[in-house]
Amino acid sequence: MQLTPEKRRQWGRWAIGIAGFLVVWTGVAMVFPLLPSPWPPFYWALPVHGRVVDADTDQPLAGVAVVANWELRDTAWTGSPIEEIAVMESVTDEEGSFSFLWWRPRVRWPITGVLRSDAPMLLFFKNGYTREFCHNSFAPFNRNPFPSSNCNGRTITLKKFKGTTAEYAKAFWDLDRSLRFLGVGRAARRCEWKNIPHMLAALHVQQELFRKEGVHSGLSPLETLSNKSLCGSVEQFLQGYLP
Incomplete structure (x- = not known):
């Protein structure tokens, strides 16, 4: 891959920044040895x-x-x-x-x-x-x-x-648990859920299928992932990704 002059300058800035960060962090760790390892x-x-x-x-x-x-x-x-x-x-x-x-x-x-x-x-x-x-x-x-x-x-x-739709719904408990981090802490404040629109769109489609058949699943409402005042509505964001 041939790098453009601008790309070379960008990589150079990153290298200088990382080197400076290493020097400062190592110096702090030497002065304050009880701090976590740098x-x-x-x-x-x-x-x-x-x-x-x-x-x-x-x-x-x-x-x-x-x-x-x-x-x-x-x-x-x-x-x-x-x-x-x-x-x-x-x-x-x-x-x-x-x-x-x-x-x-x-x-x-x-x-x-x-x-x-x-x-x-x-x-x-x-x-x-x-x-x-x-x-x-x-x-x-x-x-x-x-x-x-x-x-x-x-x-x-x-x-x-x-299996049946009801049996399929039970298989979503651990999937839902694996995505809960998106709705708490820094991940929620940074709207990290917007990084996975296709996954959320697929889950939205599946939730609608379960709802139409009156089947309860282990999937939490997708809106619980978003702080609307910071990130907006999940459902509105997904409109461009839904079939």
Whole structure:
């Protein structure tokens, strides 16, 4: 890939900024050794790509919404989530392919947070299919500034659901739980849910199908994800993504 002069200058500014940040943070850590470890000062995740196929036919699945979440956990004994350093979405093409690429490093902030070891958490969903997850193995924390994903290069299989509508509805409890972070804390204030419109549109369609058949599901109302005064209405935002 040939870089333009403007792109070279931009990368140069990033390099100078990162170097300066490292110097300042390391100096502060030396003066105040009881502060949380300054390493790593940033994260710049390696690319993640893969394919999604139908479990029965082994044919590629297009239109699968894939959400990737890189979450920071508190280094204190609670280990509770404190920040999403990145929330991204990809939609599979006709070949079933998806990809995620970080175009820039992201500062690790707050410094009490470290990337959870199983990040990124990948969530796969397509209407009529069961959801799937893919993530790294669990370990205390990930201090590698260039984290990779064990899901990179893998083929993910989705199974078409063959039970009743009521049985299908029960399968959404853990999917709903996996997305609740979007409606609380910094993720809510930064309107992170707007980063995954295709996933939310698919869930909206599924909620409407359940409602028409009078079936209760484990899906929370999508409007609970948004602070309307800051981010507006979820349903209005999704109008351009609904079939």
